[in-house]
Amino acid sequence: MAALPPYLGFPQEQFLSCPPYQHFQLAQTSHLPQVFFPPLFPPQAFPFQPQAQQAPANGLATFGLEVQVQDDTDESSSGEEETEAVQKRRRKRRRKRKPRPLRKKPLPPAEATLEEVPLDGGGISGPLVLRIGWSCVLHDVHRRSFVSIRKKAFNSDVLARWRQRLMAKLVWCKPERPPKEGKSQEVLEDPLLPRSAAWLTLPSCRCEYEYAGLRFPPVNMPAWFLEITDEVSRACGLKERPNSCNANLYQTGADNVSWHCDDEPLFDATGRDALIVSLSLGATRSFQLRPKDDPFEETLVLLEDGDLCTMEGLCQKHYRHRVPPEEDVVEPRINLTWRWIVQHDDVCTGG
Numbered sequence: 001m002a003a004l005p006p007y008l009g010f011p012q013e014q015f016l017s018c019p020p021y022q023h024f025q026l027a028q029t030s031h032l033p034q035v036f037f038p039p040l041f042p043p044q045a046f047p048f049q050p051q052a053q054q055a056p057a058n059g060l061a062t063f064g065l066e067v068q069v070q071d072d073t074d075e076s077s078s079g080e081e082e083t084e085a086v087q088k089r090r091r092k093r094r095r096k097r098k099p100r101p102l103r104k105k106p107l108p109p110a111e112a113t114l115e116e117v118p119l120d121g122g123g124i125s126g127p128l129v130l131r132i133g134w135s136c137v138l139h140d141v142h143r144r145s146f147v148s149i150r151k152k153a154f155n156s157d158v159l160a161r162w163r164q165r166l167m168a169k170l171v172w173c174k175p176e177r178p179p180k181e182g183k184s185q186e187v188l189e190d191p192l193l194p195r196s197a198a199w200l201t202l203p204s205c206r207c208e209y210e211y212a213g214l215r216f217p218p219v220n221m222p223a224w225f226l227e228i229t230d231e232v233s234r235a236c237g238l239k240e241r242p243n244s245c246n247a248n249l250y251q252t253g254a255d256n257v258s259w260h261c262d263d264e265p266l267f268d269a270t271g272r273d274a275l276i277v278s279l280s281l282g283a284t285r286s287f288q289l290r291p292k293d294d295p296f297e298e299t300l301v302l303l304e305d306g307d308l309c310t311m312e313g314l315c316q317k318h319y320r321h322r323v324p325p326e327e328d329v330v331e332p333r334i335n336l337t338w339r340w341i342v343q344h345d346d347v348c349t350g351g
């Protein structure tokens with residue numbers, strides 16, 4: 001086997017506490033080269049590349065129609081949220097029309113490797129899995145997309161204090177979603193966003209966050225929030241403080257965010273490497289990722305109270321992610337995703 005890049009040479013023990021990341025295929029692929037998805041994903045397994053499954057010469061691979069889970073792919077950049085009512089309506093519509101076949105698109109051209117261009121984000125060279133305490137969830141060199149996780153970076157008293165403050169002090173909004181463009185005749189049974197949200201920026205930045213036709217005016221990060229930001233930045237070894245943070249509150253398992261990528265112009269995350277650092281607090285929820293070109297290749301990680309999780313490199317260019325609804329979850333979960341605004345909007349004078 002070819003020598004591993006130096007950063008992949010971590011001792012195996014460091015990964016023993018890995019949660020059960022699952023990489024699985026959603027359709028019959030027996031006609032394709034076999035790919036192994038180990039339950040744990042130690043760095044030694046990195047030479048695995050998902051693109052081992054080549055698209056056929058006609059450029060499109062169509063698989064069976066029996067898999068029902070992919071009908072909600074959001075081709076737009078922003079989140080297409082799922083409420084119970086929306087799901088019900090979607091099910092009803094689905095019954096009437098022919099199932100849409102799942103399509104694997106051609107693999108996009110290879111992005112620059114980490115050796116060619118070091119991974120940029122937060123003033124450090126990633127991916128975060130290079131650092132002690134971090135484990136790998138996704139390592140896709142071809143698509144230059146990486147997801148790293150750090151479990152239990154903070155003690156439970158600190159986490160409880162942060163949870164309390166966030167619940168009590170953030171002004172959580174649950175706005176009404178406008179109808180989708182070109183679908184104005186379609187009336188949403190539950191037009192409310194299926195979660196609550198808040199958008200925070202450093203005082204020097206006044207950028208609004210706009211997605212799915214919704215606009216979130218900026219809230220200046222108060223001192224107590226900057227404290228959390230700095231603790232998280234330290235735990236990631238960042239040299240640059242993120243200048244913005246999107247906060248989501250999922251009151252129960254019914255709250256969710258559906259397949260989307262964070263490709264808004266503010267972050268330019270499809271044009272250059274972009275680091276997103278997320279902190280989860282409260283209930284454990286599933287976090288799923290799948291390449292835009294291959295709906296069959298899914299990565300699932302369970303995010304627990306106190307977990308730090310990243311999306312790095314060109315993850316927003318090549319992958320979508322979601323937090324699906326989970327019926328059995330009754331406790332709330334807060335998720336904070338820190339980002340770097342690199343293209344400030346017209347109203348904002350910069351960062």
Ligand SMILES: O=C(O)CCC(=O)C(=O)O
Pocket residue numbers: 246248257262278287303321322323335337
């Ligand atoms: O809640 C999460 O873990 C993900 C949130 C997310 O995708 C977002 O804020 O864009």
Ligand SMILES: [Fe+2]
Pocket residue numbers: 260261262321
């Ligand atoms: Fe997101």
